[in-house]
Amino acid sequence: EDQVTQSPEALRLQEGESSSLNCSYTVSGLRGLFWYRQDPGKGPEFLFTLYSAGEEKEKERLKAKLTKKESFLHITAPKPEDSATYLCAARNSGGYQKVTFGTGTKLQVIP
């Protein structure tokens, strides 16, 4: 069965304190690893798609990287507005290419 595990569950950072969020996945033939940001009471917002090991993508203070078993979302010099829950999801190569979501990392950035 496909599994996506995110750690830590919660992370509290001082403004400007860089850190990384982790997403470990076990899926049958990865066809895409996705990162989303979710604000409280809102729908998840798509951030990145990563396809293959070694691939990296950046958006403002966020940088995502994919390895064969994990993905990392590095946040450089975070600001309070980066506070949100970050979700990771993996798509497999099965018949309908099922997507499995992790439970997320809740990030709080303190001024």
Added chain:
Amino acid sequence: DSGVTQTPKHLITATGQRVTLRCSPRSGDLSVYWYQQSLDQGLQFLIQYYNGEERAKGNILERFSAQQFPDLHSELNLSSLELGDSALYFCASSPPQGPYEQYFGPGTRLTVT
């Protein structure tokens, strides 16, 4: 704004009642997904439709049903509602070509009293 619309935004109803949630996907997207998110919980996949046909089922209760219409909008029907059905219900759509990333709507907050 993702381009996915959901109505209503909020719904308050009593136990035992039936409600219908509506979703319109982004222009050009053929797939629609429904998710349930209870307070401080992760996203629970309910069901997926592709171009009018059911593609996959997740943890969807028998009291819940869905359909996708020819104009590609989708409806999620929840019946015999229980207090535990109170949650945010999200709809997402994805493009017809890979990598099939999902774009989420703003959600419908259902409160069962």
